[in-house]
Amino acid sequence: MIVVLAGGVGAARFLQGLVQVVPQERLTVIVNTGDDRDFYGLHVSPDLDIVMYTLAGVVDETHGWGIHNDTYNTMQQLTRYGNENWFMLGDCDLATHIHRTNLLRQGKTLSEVTEELCKRFSLEMRILPMSDQPVATHIQTPAGLLHFQEYMVKRRCADEVQDVVFVGANESRPAPGVLDAIKEAEAILIAPSNPIVSIGSILAVPGIHDMLHETSGMVIAVSPIVGGAPIKGPADKLMRGLGMEVSAVGVARCYRDFLDVMVIDEQDKHLLSEIENLGIPAVTTNTIMRDDAGRIALSHAVLEVAGLE
Amino acid sequence: MIVVLAGGVGAARFLQGLVQVVPQERLTVIVNTGDDRDFYGLHVSPDLDIVMYTLAGVVDETHGWGIHNDTYNTMQQLTRYGNENWFMLGDCDLATHIHRTNLLRQGKTLSEVTEELCKRFSLEMRILPMSDQPVATHIQTPAGLLHFQEYMVKRRCADEVQDVVFVGANESRPAPGVLDAIKEAEAILIAPSNPIVSIGSILAVPGIHDMLHETSGMVIAVSPIVGGAPIKGPADKLMRGLGMEVSAVGVARCYRDFLDVMVIDEQDKHLLSEIENLGIPAVTTNTIMRDDAGRIALSHAVLEVAGLE
Numbered sequence: 160m161i162v163v164l165a166g167g168v169g170a171a172r173f174l175q176g177l178v179q180v181v182p183q184e185r186l187t188v189i190v191n192t193g194d195d196r197d198f199y200g201l202h203v204s205p206d207l208d209i210v211m212y213t214l215a216g217v218v219d220e221t222h223g224w225g226i227h228n229d230t231y232n233t234m235q236q237l238t239r240y241g242n243e244n245w246f247m248l249g250d251c252d253l254a255t256h257i258h259r260t261n262l263l264r265q266g267k268t269l270s271e272v273t274e275e276l277c278k279r280f281s282l283e284m285r286i287l288p289m290s291d292q293p294v295a296t297h298i299q300t301p302a303g304l305l306h307f308q309e310y311m312v313k314r315r316c317a318d319e320v321q322d323v324v325f326v327g328a329n330e331s332r333p334a335p336g337v338l339d340a341i342k343e344a345e346a347i348l349i350a351p352s353n354p355i356v357s358i359g360s361i362l363a364v365p366g367i368h369d370m371l372h373e374t375s376g377m378v379i380a381v382s383p384i385v386g387g388a389p390i391k392g393p394a395d396k397l398m399r400g401l402g403m404e405v406s407a408v409g410v411a412r413c414y415r416d417f418l419d420v421m422v423i424d425e426q427d428k429h430l431l432s433e434i435e436n437l438g439i440p441a442v443t444t445n446t447i448m449r450d451d452a453g454r455i456a457l458s459h460a461v462l463e464v465a466g467l468e
Numbered sequence: 469m470i471v472v473l474a475g476g477v478g479a480a481r482f483l484q485g486l487v488q489v490v491p492q493e494r495l496t497v498i499v500n501t502g503d504d505r506d507f508y509g510l511h512v513s514p515d516l517d518i519v520m521y522t523l524a525g526v527v528d529e530t531h532g533w534g535i536h537n538d539t540y541n542t543m544q545q546l547t548r549y550g551n552e553n554w555f556m557l558g559d560c561d562l563a564t565h566i567h568r569t570n571l572l573r574q575g576k577t578l579s580e581v582t583e584e585l586c587k588r589f590s591l592e593m594r595i596l597p598m599s600d601q602p603v604a605t606h607i608q609t610p611a612g613l614l615h616f617q618e619y620m621v622k623r624r625c626a627d628e629v630q631d632v633v634f635v636g637a638n639e640s641r642p643a644p645g646v647l648d649a650i651k652e653a654e655a656i657l658i659a660p661s662n663p664i665v666s667i668g669s670i671l672a673v674p675g676i677h678d679m680l681h682e683t684s685g686m687v688i689a690v691s692p693i694v695g696g697a698p699i700k701g702p703a704d705k706l707m708r709g710l711g712m713e714v715s716a717v718g719v720a721r722c723y724r725d726f727l728d729v730m731v732i733d734e735q736d737k738h739l740l741s742e743i744e745n746l747g748i749p750a751v752t753t754n755t756i757m758r759d760d761a762g763r764i765a766l767s768h769a770v771l772e773v774a775g776l777e
Contacts, residue, residue, distance in 0.1 A: 199566050199567065199570050200566065200569055200570030200573050200574075201566065226545075229541070230539060230541050230559065232538070232539050232541070232558075232559035232560050232563075233542060233559045233560065233562050233563045233566070234563070235560070235563075236535075236559075236560040236561075236562075236563030236564070237563040237566065237567060239563075239588060240563065240564075240567045240585070240588050241588065242567065249541075250539065250541035250542045250545075250559045251541050251542065251544070251545040252545075253542050253545075253562070253566075254541075254542045254543070254544075254545030254546040254548075254549065255545070255549075257508050257509065257510065257542065257546060257562075257566075258508065258546060258549045258551065260509055261508050261509030264509050265509075276549070279548060279549050279550065
């Protein structure tokens with residue numbers, strides 16, 4: 160079994176390659192839910208949906224989120240009713256949030272709802288939320304403590320980052336199957352996701368960090384920072400705000416307690432020795448995934464590192 | 469002040485005429501909520517929406533319900549997730565149900581939500597749900613006790629009607645303002661709506677029937693049955709199932725406890741004496757409302773009966 164720790168778009172693109180190289184049944188994906196938020200009373204799980212939609216082949220490839228060719232009629236009408244509209248939710252996409260919210264209100268857990276949605280999308284890998292309890296990533300800024308979506312989407316990452324807080328994390332538990340999957344995996348791959356808010360939130364769920372340390376499976380991370388900048392998203396602002404170096408070295412430091420191998424981009428090969436000085440072996444490959452061939456090549460490279468190819 | 473007791477399409481068309489004859493601020497519309505039902509965990513109030521959409525000029529005129537030019541993308545996706553799809557909810561329409569449900573979950577009453585929606589639609593009459601408590605109209609059939617929407621929409625009125633039950637009515641109270649509006653009205657107009665499930669449910673809310681009896685305002689009903697058949701909907705099946713005569717006489721008998729004048733269609737003038745034998749004065753006019761001129765003419769005729777023109 161192979162476990163992947165996943166955020167949103169970067170992880171989904173990595174997984175698009177991985178499923179072409181490894182049978183889906185061998186994969187367990189543990190997904191960040193720190194970005195989850197209610198909109199209009201509906202439970203939205205952005206990263207779960209990005210991963211699901213991408214692997215189901217229905218994602219809007221341009222945005223990396225949402226469903227392709229979606230319309231925005233419901234949201235336009237909600238706006239006429241005085242609701243905020245800074246978080247774009249298409250009509251087909253809203254069906255997911257309506258369905259999920261309905262099942263949650265009926266007493267199902269987020270894990271159960273996710274399993275049910277995956278079945279509907281004919282996905283054969285196991286996709287687990289990091290926790291069935293709410294964990295809400297917040298960014299401490301001079302303007303106050305902002306929910307991550309408010310910081311990123313509404314205010315477009317304009318606020319200075321002073322701290323990152325995972326509200327509810329201490330009271331949360333790993334979703335059923337998460338710890339066992341990490342414990343029993345041959346390899347645990349940390350996708351090229353934001354190390355602070357995508358992977359950091361997963362690590363904030365009590366028990367997961369320790370299990371990554373304890374597992375005999377090889378823990379391999381792919382750096383989402385290439386040439387000193389993130390491929391996508393605000394990882395640079397968050398890392399800088401927390402006083403971290405915005406580089407593959409900075410990412411390696413986030414994972415140093417449990418990381419076995421760091422995979423970095425070829426253009427960062429000058430950082431190899433610095434990472435190895437942390438006691439973490441590092442390898443270089445092309446990590447940018449410009450196209451499907453690039454995604455497949457990255458998966459082959461990572462599996463080779465894991466000794467699985 | 470004029471009060472109108474209203475169901476869905478028939479009432480909405482009647483009101484379309486009335487608002488062209490009477491200033492909106494003089495109108496209080498008390499709307500049936502016995503047809504309300506949750507779909508996908510969202511609170512749908514069909515008659516409130518039909519009345520609001522119609523008066524706001526956004527209704528789908530062909531159906532008489534829903535919003536014109538609406539799309540059905542959310543529902544199609546919900547169907548892919550295994551949900552039932554027998555109750556058509558368009559994307560714009562769903563915004564109403566999402567918004568309403570969100571406000572209800574935040575603790576607002578259905579009256580408050582309705583007032584807020586009316587403001588958004590720039591409606592100046594007062595639209596009140598009959599009650600803020602749930603009342604669910606059910607039809608007793610050989611196949612069991614069916615929610616009215618299930619009887620009508622899902623099973624297309626195919627089941628034999630044995631009884632009509634307003635679940636929750638005994639525990640319900642008239643929404644704030646309902647009793648006072650009836651008490652203080654110069655006239656209370658019973659729209660040409662289904663006397664069993666649209667008006668009957670309103671009458672089942674404790675206090676409303678008695679206040680119609682007590683008020684000094686003139687109570688005038690327009691028969692929805694013309695020539696022995698309803699203009700729209702299953703009133704005939706329901707009346708017949710309950711052993712009532714499917715005619716303007718049958719309708720007059722439903723309201724005889726408090727009715728001051730019955731307005732019936734010209735083609736039913738042979739029924740005048742039978743209605744008057746019940747002790748109810750009756751007048752004839754053209755009640756069919758084929759077009760806007762017909763709707764306006766009907767309003768004038770009814771207001772004349774009320775002594776308000």
